[in-house]
Amino acid sequence: MAQSLTIKIKLLPTKKETELLKSSSLRYIETVNFLVSEMVAEQKITKKTSKDVAVSLNSAVKNQAIRDAKSVFKRAKKTKFQIVPVLKKPVIIWNNQNFTVTPTSICMPFVIDGRSKKLSMKALIEQRDLNLLAIATKIGTLRITCKGNKWIAQIALEVPTELTPSTKVMGVDLGIKVPAVCVTDEHEVKFVGNGRMNKYVRRYHNARRKKLGKAKKQNAIKKSRDKEQRWMKDQDHKISREIIDFAMKHNVGVIRLEQLSGIRQQTRKSRKNNHSLSNWSFYRLAQYIKYKANVAGIKVENVNPAYTSQRCPQCGHHNHALDRRYTCSNCGAREHRDLVGAWNIIFAPVIDGNSQSA
Structure with missing residues (x-):
């Protein structure tokens, strides 16, 4: 079995290379858009080859532009040409x-001085990206795009996903104050993320949007909401990556997570936590963990969260x-609450992995 994924690499071009x-x-x-407009005008796919496209691009890049134009044309055809996509972002x-x-x-390759x-x-x-490239069963296209003032290379890969024979189990407890606590059945422990910083950033954006709302600045409110969502998504990626790296370091074969259904009802709320809890996507973080674990050959299981x-x-x-x-009022044991939760997750009964959105 193989898993499809895309790795992202930051380029460091010189001034000349940037230009x-x-x-x-x-x-x-421009080439893709021109080819699409020709196809739409003739209502059929072009039979052009790279020799018929007179632009300063390599023949391989021209052929890719032709393929992209055909793909865009097919999408437009499905709408009976009522919607014709136009590429705007440099790529x-x-x-x-x-x-x-x-x-x-x-x-x-580039075309330089003809x-x-x-x-x-x-x-x-x-x-880790070099490791993925080394084990990839198939390497796809290289796509370079500009995001802000940064140039990003995206490479499509297919990597094997055979599960590791290790039976070592790790429990992961997800929360607000501590985003994730990991503990293995051999008592290796890792606290991941900064819940206080996460809550501060989300409360900051929420307070800012309230002020913008009073000023009726709807565009600024949308930008603030988008910025917060991008930041949260980035945090989820970083947290899930740390969890998988920790699991690989300690040769973990199985990661266990609480089933996400009803997690908001299980978590105690306070006035300060209401916004944080309502805006934090436990489901997305769990999906990132599962996705990265799958690539690393680690099995993920969902467990019953009762009393963990x-x-x-x-x-x-x-x-x-x-x-x-x-x-513990019975034996006097003392421990961090989330660490207790992660440890109990290891031994909780495994249930159907089709967890619901949190």
Whole structure:
């Protein structure tokens, strides 16, 4: 079995290389849009080849532009040409035979002074991405796009997903004050994320939108909401990556999570936590964990969340924790509340993995 995924790499182009990326990517989308307009006018797919496209792009890039134009035309045809997509954001694409990746750069061809030349562009490539490239069963296209003032390379991959033979289990407790607590059945522990910072950022955006609402600045409110969502999504990616890295470091074969159905009802709310809890996507974080675990060959199981934060891991007696400290009234055991939850998740009964949105 293979898992499809896309790795993202930050490019570090020089000034000249930046100008080359700008001109080439704009030329690319102009070519795609022109080819689409021709097809729409004739109501059929073009039979043009790279020789028929007179622009300063490599033949492989021209062929990719033709393929993209055909794809856009087919989408337009489904709407009976009432909606014809137009590319606006600069982008340029190479197929897998026209680029190479090294530990510090990406090499791809450009047309420079009328001639095709391969250019090696510096890039920040993380070790895990190099590992994925090394084990990939198939490497797809290289897509370079501009986000703000940063140039990002996206490479499509297929990697094997055979599950590791390890039977070591790790429980993960998700929450607000501590985004994630991991503990293995051999007592290795990791606290992931900064709940206080997360809550501060979300409350800041919420307070700012209230002020903007009074001023009736709807566009600014939308931008603030989008910015908050992007930040939260980025945090979920970072948290899930730390969890999987920790699991791989300790040779974990199974990760267990609480079933997400009803998690908001299970979590105690306070006035300050209401906005944080309502806006935090536990489901999305769990999906990121499952996705990254699948790529790493780690199995993910859902467990029954009943009493995981109340049951004493030493004697099994049920207690209510006071704030973050759990103290057993029966045996006197003392521990961090979320650590108790993660430990109990390891031994909780496994249930159907089709969890509901939180």
